[in-house]
Each structure stands twice: as C-alpha cells, then as structure tokens.
Amino acid sequence: MNSPQDAAMTPALRDLATTLSADLPARAIVTDAEAIAPWLVDWRRRYQGHADLLIEPEDTAQVQSVVRAAAAHRVPLVPQGGNSSMVGGATPPADGSAAILSLRRMKRMRRLDPDAGLAVAEAGVILAELHEAALSVGRRFPLTLGARGSATVGGLVSTNAGGTQVLRFGTMRGLVAGVEAVLPDGSLHDGLSPLKKDNRGYDLNQLLIGAEGTLGIVTAAALRLVPAIAARAVAWVALASPDDALALLRRFQAASDAIESFELLPRESLAAVLAYLPDARAPVAAEAPWHVLVEVTAADAGADPAGIVERVLAATLADGLITDATIAASEAQADAFWRMREAISDAERATGPAAQHDISVPVDTMPRFMVDAAAACEARFPGTRASGFGHLGDGNVHFHVRAPKGTAPAHWYGEEVPVVSAFVHDLVVAAGGSISAEHGIGQMKIAELARLSSPARMGALHAIKQALDPNWLFNPGKLIAR
Numbered sequence: 001m002n003s004p005q006d007a008a009m010t011p012a013l014r015d016l017a018t019t020l021s022a023d024l025p026a027r028a029i030v031t032d033a034e035a036i037a038p039w040l041v042d043w044r045r046r047y048q049g050h051a052d053l054l055i056e057p058e059d060t061a062q063v064q065s066v067v068r069a070a071a072a073h074r075v076p077l078v079p080q081g082g083n084s085s086m087v088g089g090a091t092p093p094a095d096g097s098a099a100i101l102s103l104r105r106m107k108r109m110r111r112l113d114p115d116a117g118l119a120v121a122e123a124g125v126i127l128a129e130l131h132e133a134a135l136s137v138g139r140r141f142p143l144t145l146g147a148r149g150s151a152t153v154g155g156l157v158s159t160n161a162g163g164t165q166v167l168r169f170g171t172m173r174g175l176v177a178g179v180e181a182v183l184p185d186g187s188l189h190d191g192l193s194p195l196k197k198d199n200r201g202y203d204l205n206q207l208l209i210g211a212e213g214t215l216g217i218v219t220a221a222a223l224r225l226v227p228a229i230a231a232r233a234v235a236w237v238a239l240a241s242p243d244d245a246l247a248l249l250r251r252f253q254a255a256s257d258a259i260e261s262f263e264l265l266p267r268e269s270l271a272a273v274l275a276y277l278p279d280a281r282a283p284v285a286a287e288a289p290w291h292v293l294v295e296v297t298a299a300d301a302g303a304d305p306a307g308i309v310e311r312v313l314a315a316t317l318a319d320g321l322i323t324d325a326t327i328a329a330s331e332a333q334a335d336a337f338w339r340m341r342e343a344i345s346d347a348e349r350a351t352g353p354a355a356q357h358d359i360s361v362p363v364d365t366m367p368r369f370m371v372d373a374a375a376a377c378e379a380r381f382p383g384t385r386a387s388g389f390g391h392l393g394d395g396n397v398h399f400h401v402r403a404p405k406g407t408a409p410a411h412w413y414g415e416e417v418p419v420v421s422a423f424v425h426d427l428v429v430a431a432g433g434s435i436s437a438e439h440g441i442g443q444m445k446i447a448e449l450a451r452l453s454s455p456a457r458m459g460a461l462h463a464i465k466q467a468l469d470p471n472w473l474f475n476p477g478k479l480i481a482r
Helices: 011-020 033-039 060-073 127-135 153-158 204-208 242-255 267-276 305-318 331-342 344-350 363-380 409-430 446-452 455-468
Strands: 077-080 099-102 109-113 118-122 176-182 188-191 217-224 231-239 259-266 290-298 324-327 354-360 385-391 396-402
Touching: 011 060, 033 099, 060 077, 060 099, 060 176, 060 217, 077 153, 077 217, 109 127, 118 127, 118 153, 127 153, 153 217, 176 204, 188 204, 231 242, 231 305, 231 331, 242 259, 242 290, 242 305, 242 363, 259 267, 267 290, 267 331, 267 344, 267 385, 290 305, 290 331, 305 324, 331 344, 344 354, 344 396, 354 409, 363 385, 363 396, 363 409, 396 409, 409 446
Parallel strands: 077 099
Antiparallel strands: 109 118, 118 217, 176 188, 176 217, 231 290, 231 324, 259 290, 259 385, 354 396, 385 396
16 A cells, blocks of 8 residues: 555545555555545546555456455445546546545456457557457457547446447447456456347346446456558548538448448538647648548458448549548548547537537437537537537537536536537437436436436436445546436
C-alpha cells in the first residue's frame, strides 16, 4: 500500500485495504492521492468523483478476492479500464464511499487463433494493442473508434461499444463470442467457450455485455476475428442532403456487400475540423451542405474495391445524386480522411460548449430526423446551432446543440443542457429511437432513461440488478438508480 491516507478514508475502505493487503501485492493497493487523481474525472471533464482507494488486480483470482472482500465490508466498486466513457460511466461517486477497481494491469492475450478466427483478451488489453495482435497473425478485430489508444476490452464489452464498422460487422454484442466475469458475490462466470449453440436458458454473456459493470466485472472476452484487409478504397463525397446520402448508401449496398463504413457529416462539422487540425485540407473542392466518408474493403488481394467505388460514384455523379467526390489516392490520404472524421468531437468541443447526444433512430428516418430535429432545436432555443453527424448505415446520430455565443459554460451545462437534452430525447422517442446508441447510459442519462422508458423495461432492469447485486455495490449511480 502506498502512503495510506488513513484520515481521509472511510472505516470501511480502510478495513478493505487492510484485508486485501494479505492477498494482493502491495503495488495493487493504491492510496496515494496524486496517483489516484487522474482517474477521478471523466473524459469529457463533466463529472468529478472522489476515491481514496484504487485497486489494481493482475489476474482473475485477484479480482475475485477484491470482490469478496468488498462485499464483506460493504464497499462499492467502480470498475474502470481506459476511463474513456462519454457518459461518466467509470467515474466514482463524489462522496468517496467507493473504491476504483482498475483492470488496466490485466493485459494478457490468452489466445490468438487465426484459424478459428478467435482471440481471448483480458479486460485491460487496449483496443489498439488488440488490433496489432490480430494483424500479426493475418487477422483483424473489426471494431475501431477514436479512443482506440486508451479504450480497453473490458470497457468495450461492458458498454457494447459501436464505432465506424458497425454497418458491416455489428457492435461488440455481435463480436463477442464469450465472456469471463466476476459476479457480485465473487463467483466466476466462465463463459469464454465460443459455442455456436448453447440453449441452457438465459444468456449470461449477453446480459453482461452492455451492463456497464453493474452486474459483473468483465475480466476477459473471447472475440471474433476476421481476415485482414488486403485492399480498400476510401472516398469523400459531397452532396446536397441527408436524403441523397441515404440514396447513395443504397446504391453502394446494391453494388457490394463489402461496405464497411458510411459516415455522414454536415458542412459545419467539416469546417470545425479544418479549423482544428493543423494542415488539414478540404477533401473536395465543391462547397456542399453535406459530406459522406465511405470505405469499401476486401480480404482478397485480387479484389477491386476501388473499381466498385468508382462505378457507383460515376453513376451517381452522372444522374446528379452527388455534386463532387474524390477517392483517396494512397493509404496516407485515406488515413487523412479518417483523421478528419475522428476529430469531429474534439473539433466541435474546441468551438465552445454544446449539449452532445449519442442517439439512434431507424435508418430510413435518420436523414429527415437530422434536418428536422436541428430546425426544431434552433427554433425552441434561440441562438443555438444544432447539427448531427454519424453512422448513417446503422442510424446512429451524434447530435450536438451548441450554446449561443458568449454563454458561460457553467451556466450552459448546469441550467440549459438538461432542458435541451430532454427536448432532444423527446424528439428521439417520438421517432421510435433510443437515447443511447453506443455510449451507454452511465450517470449522464440515468434520469432520462427512467423518464422515457416503459414500466416494463425499468421493472426488468431493477429486478435483474437486485437479483445479481442485492447490495448494489457494483458501479453505483450508473445505468439505473436504486
């Protein structure tokens, strides 16, 4: 244990630390305030928690010891990986009652089987490291996102992460073949076997995926791998409207089943990125209200994804569906296109405070929703600017409402954002959508989930939580309130 802050710690935390010192190495029990401080605030810096104890187990058996001891001392545990949650899902409560359970030391690749198309990775394996490991055996893990350099396998599983390849490969829920997790009583759910058929009742693996650490601590996952990319074509397209973008997507889908990504963004998002990224240049010369980034891939080196893209773009240019387009001439240019897409959130954050929403609506209605919801927000909240960008192929909209110029951030986030977000979420529900597409509920949306969900849904969530975690010690204050 390093420099215990005995005066600050609650008696329960102090007793827990003492108990764990008999089972865990000293480096696994962290009480130094400076060492803990970076893990007390969320990625967006919206939530500030407090914890006097951070525990860093190195294997599953140690996680079980921690959970059993925490249960005995009635200490809540906040599981944490890369701390890249967008909804405050890994931030400890402000009252200092909880300990942070960090899985970052659990970084072993237990299995890498290219023939079976499987990898078994522990919870602390960083997504970028998983990508590298898969590529080393000629495979890839087909999920990526902007936080790939910090997001961990455990967090990705626990939040059912999405990303830019969902159009072709699905979310984490479809890429996880098995889960190992420690349950609130310290018992181990060993569900890593990648069975194609398993009809033994409730699927505990699927229950743990997306549970945000409220039902179990994910310690490892069996993950599906696909063949590495042998060829790809990446294009940037300018067009007049989201409706035209959906029509373009349908053209691509009719031409090929290898459409990996189809990202839609408005002119203002591109402008923010060009102002934010040094040396960034507009991919196309045409001034257009909307833009699309599309990627087509092939696992066969003899395939011609560029030819598919060229044919579709030539036909749509000829009939006026799009106004301009360019196909990346090199891997470097393709990567530059993707850097612009991935920088949107940071670029828009640099322009000032905004109410940011991760939502989903049916794919066919997403174009109209993006336009109509923006207009409705700007009319309802004068001086704001609203727009959306996101994954058109799966209906996921990142919908931002930017504060009027000169608005103090503290006033905006404290007074205005709850009202703006409630208005946006009402529009989403009216459109048959979800208030969380890929970021989860965390603590940011916990009240809105309760307000907008049916009694049946909330009743079931509470019943499941109560059954598996009767003392409500796992990730308190996230997903559902007690």
